[in-house]
Amino acid sequence: MRLPLLLSLLCSVFLTSCIVNEEVEKLGLINTRGIDLIDEDVLDIHLVTFRFSNQIDNFVTVLNGRGDTVKGATDNAEQVSLFKLAPGKMKLTLYGKDLAEQGLLRVLDTEVRDARIPDLMYLSVSRTTAKELLTLNDSDFTTDVGQLLYGLIENHSTDHNIPRKTLQDFLRIYYDIGQDNALPLFEIDNGKPRLDAVGVFDDDKLVGEITINDAVLVNLMSRTVKERIIELSLPIDPFNEFITEHNSLEKNDRINLAFLITNGKSKTKLTSLDELTFQTNTKIELRLLEQSAGMLLEDYDSIKLMEKEIKKELEKNLHSLLKQLQEFNSDIFGYGKYYKKTKKGKDLTREEWREKFPEIDVTFNIDVDIIRHGVID
Amino acid sequence: MIVKINLKIKKELGIRSYLVFFIIVGVQIGVGILSIPRFIFEEARQDAWISVIIAFIYMAIVLTIMFAILGKYKNADIFGIQVDVFGKWIGKFLGTIYILFFLAEFLSVLLTYIEVIQIFIFPTLPTFIMALALVILVIHSVLGGIRTVIGVTFLFTILSPWVLLLLYDPISRIEYNHFFPMFDTSIWKLISGAQTTTFSFLGLELLFIFYPFIENKQKAKLPAYLGIATSSLVVLIMTVVSIGYYSPQYFNKMDWAGLTLFKSVSFSFMERFDYLIITEWMMVILPILALLMYAITHGMKRLYAVPQKKTLYITAIIVLIISSFFKKENNIEKITSFIHHIGFWIVFVYPIILFPFVLIKKKWRNNK
Numbered sequence: 001m002r003l004p005l006l007l008s009l010l011c012s013v014f015l016t017s018c019i020v021n022e023e024v025e026k027l028g029l030i031n032t033r034g035i036d037l038i039d040e041d042v043l044d045i046h047l048v049t050f051r052f053s054n055q056i057d058n059f060v061t062v063l064n065g066r067g068d069t070v071k072g073a074t075d076n077a078e079q080v081s082l083f084k085l086a087p088g089k090m091k092l093t094l095y096g097k098d099l100a101e102q103g104l105l106r107v108l109d110t111e112v113r114d115a116r117i118p119d120l121m122y123l124s125v126s127r128t129t130a131k132e133l134l135t136l137n138d139s140d141f142t143t144d145v146g147q148l149l150y151g152l153i154e155n156h157s158t159d160h161n162i163p164r165k166t167l168q169d170f171l172r173i174y175y176d177i178g179q180d181n182a183l184p185l186f187e188i189d190n191g192k193p194r195l196d197a198v199g200v201f202d203d204d205k206l207v208g209e210i211t212i213n214d215a216v217l218v219n220l221m222s223r224t225v226k227e228r229i230i231e232l233s234l235p236i237d238p239f240n241e242f243i244t245e246h247n248s249l250e251k252n253d254r255i256n257l258a259f260l261i262t263n264g265k266s267k268t269k270l271t272s273l274d275e276l277t278f279q280t281n282t283k284i285e286l287r288l289l290e291q292s293a294g295m296l297l298e299d300y301d302s303i304k305l306m307e308k309e310i311k312k313e314l315e316k317n318l319h320s321l322l323k324q325l326q327e328f329n330s331d332i333f334g335y336g337k338y339y340k341k342t343k344k345g346k347d348l349t350r351e352e353w354r355e356k357f358p359e360i361d362v363t364f365n366i367d368v369d370i371i372r373h374g375v376i377d
Numbered sequence: 378m379i380v381k382i383n384l385k386i387k388k389e390l391g392i393r394s395y396l397v398f399f400i401i402v403g404v405q406i407g408v409g410i411l412s413i414p415r416f417i418f419e420e421a422r423q424d425a426w427i428s429v430i431i432a433f434i435y436m437a438i439v440l441t442i443m444f445a446i447l448g449k450y451k452n453a454d455i456f457g458i459q460v461d462v463f464g465k466w467i468g469k470f471l472g473t474i475y476i477l478f479f480l481a482e483f484l485s486v487l488l489t490y491i492e493v494i495q496i497f498i499f500p501t502l503p504t505f506i507m508a509l510a511l512v513i514l515v516i517h518s519v520l521g522g523i524r525t526v527i528g529v530t531f532l533f534t535i536l537s538p539w540v541l542l543l544l545y546d547p548i549s550r551i552e553y554n555h556f557f558p559m560f561d562t563s564i565w566k567l568i569s570g571a572q573t574t575t576f577s578f579l580g581l582e583l584l585f586i587f588y589p590f591i592e593n594k595q596k597a598k599l600p601a602y603l604g605i606a607t608s609s610l611v612v613l614i615m616t617v618v619s620i621g622y623y624s625p626q627y628f629n630k631m632d633w634a635g636l637t638l639f640k641s642v643s644f645s646f647m648e649r650f651d652y653l654i655i656t657e658w659m660m661v662i663l664p665i666l667a668l669l670m671y672a673i674t675h676g677m678k679r680l681y682a683v684p685q686k687k688t689l690y691i692t693a694i695i696v697l698i699i700s701s702f703f704k705k706e707n708n709i710e711k712i713t714s715f716i717h718h719i720g721f722w723i724v725f726v727y728p729i730i731l732f733p734f735v736l737i738k739k740k741w742r743n744n745k
Contacts, residue, residue, distance in 0.1 A: 118643075337554040
């Protein structure tokens with residue numbers, strides 16, 4: 001009985017050295033990665049890495065490497081680094097526009113194959129190149145550029161809504177027939193990164209962009225939206241009788257409003273399989289934050305009227321958004337899913353939905369509810 | 378040497394009937410659960426969950442037959458029963474097949490687990506080292522005798538279910554449309570999906586080995602049925618979450634779909650929960666390895682009167698030698714799928730074939 005005990009003890013002491021040990025002082029943790037395509041087929045990688053060594057002053061560095069594959073380019077970047085690069089805590093990957101337009105699938109293979117790459121890493125696209133964004137002079141920001149980009153994405157959405165799309169979300173949507181991806185699109189504005197638009201994809205290729213305000217509408221159609229500001233501009237004519245404060249504002253022919261969506265949900269159903277018609281019923285609850293016309297809202301009718309006008313405006317916006325997306329042939333709403341769900345028997349193919357999506361017709365039916373209008377009428 | 382048909386178990390070696398639950402759950406939930414949802418899905422598509430339910434019903438029938446076979450004897454195990462029914466030579470031969478099957482199962486669990494460690498955590502860790510560490514643990518617990526083995530099973534089985542709570546995150550990402558159109562899969566596809574499901578339920582045959590040790594046998598049935606219900610429920614949960622979480626085409630590519638589910642779980646104090654799950658999984662597979670190893674040594678003692686310790690050490694050495702030869706992922710997959718297919722016939726079909734023989738034998742004996 002003694003022998004096995006002794007053996008186990010010895011093993012637990014000595015076998016541990018069989019594992020390659022990695023000290024954090026000798027590692028460079030990759031936080032953000034930018035991938036660009038240069039010269040047709042060569043990948044240019046920029047890595048924002050953290051190092052924990054007390055011999056160095058600035059603990060963030062940007063490394064650069066080139067190669068034919070992502071792993072090869074990373075290895076190339078490692079050659080100029082004192083540290084072994086660890087990808088386990090990567091938070092964000094930024095793709096250059098050229099690469100995104102050519103298709104992301106070639107660089108996504110390794111992310112799935114390598115178990116060390118975190119699934120929760122956000123994906124995003126740069127309007128120019130990833131290099132330009134990641135090599136911005138970051139002395140103006142309170143944090144490094146990688147963290148800043150990450151923070152911008154986090155601030156723009158909650159839960160799993162656009163533009164907060166992780167690697168896992170992207171792959172899931174890519175492989176799901178009947179839905180397309182949308183990733184945040186960064187640009188540089190006055191030397192600072194800015195998130196204003198969302199790039200839409202046809203399979204793995206970037207084909208166009210919509211504004212971040214439109215992305216809210218997309219989220220509203222496909223998921224629950226909470227705590228999100230939406231700006232609307234309505235024609236002023238219907239509201240004339242409620243405008244009491246006759247001042248200069250009156251002369252404008254539109255009234256600008258800002259609302260907070262406190263709760264928004266949709267239900268979509270396929271109304272006709274042959275005619276490709278869908279109906280989406282949406283229910284949104286709004287809190288008025290700002291209005292530009294000095295309108296009095298003590299009257300219940302005024303709120304009713306405003307709800308009616310918002311409904312009209314939103315439905316109009318959605319129709320034009322759908323039309324725009326049909327031109328891109330990118331179904332980020334995911335109407336194909338409902339088509340696939342209803343259609344029994346043969347599986348829907350990618351090409352089939354590509355052909356059908358531009359033909360679909362959707363009836364949007366929005367139920368607007370203004371539940372609060374702040375501390376004044 | 379004569380194989381005794383009925384066993385006399387010393388009082389201090391007996392195990393309580395409720396522990397049957399832990400034996401069954403402990404041995405059925407293993408490495409298979411990390412990969413099986415994908416294979417069920419390949420057969421039955423979005424209706425894979427129905428296959429799991431069919432598999433459960435079928436397993437309940439097999440379990441009933443197993444209890445009926447065991448109930449015809451006073452205190453026998455499969456080795457004794459086979460010798461009684463088929464005579465000394467065929468009985469011994471069939472018993473040997475069982476032992477070899479246990480050895481193969483042992484190897485498949487061990488190799489698969491080591492493969493997962495190499496893929497996810499330590500790519501350069503030699504298989505032999507990891508196998509050595511695990512086998513020493515197994516030797517240590519088997520040396521303690523049946524009560525230690527059952528104790529390990531009990532303890533580790535109640536220490537692991539919290540892992541399922543971590544599924545909350547993948548569940549929050551479920552895409553409900555993946556389950557539609559429902560009931561679209563043909564019945565034959567569902568049944569072949571159910572057959573695939575049984576791969577993760579191997580281990581039920583250990584009831585044939587451990588039955589004589591149970592003290593109050595009348596009370597053993599309920600824990601056994603609860604045991605298979607629990608392991609089916611766990612497989613069902615994993616399957617349903619996986620179908621919702623992965624898109625169909627992507628799912629077909631995932632080798633460790635069950636494990637990858639946990640990759641999206643993240644807390645501020647722990648970024649990557651999949652690493653924790655893998656290390657935790659050692660607690661899940663250790664009972665399996667210990668139970669199988671005990672079954673091997675016990676079987677050798679019953680059939681060939683080899684001392685248990687001798688079998689234990691020899692088997693350990695054989696396992697270590699074989700495991701250091703398996704390096705390629707494809708080979709491990711091949712051996713695993715071979716064992717799954719053999720296992721289906723041994724565990725889930727053979728008892729049904731054996732049952733009429735036992736009945737005939739009984740009748741013949743009564744007439745004599």
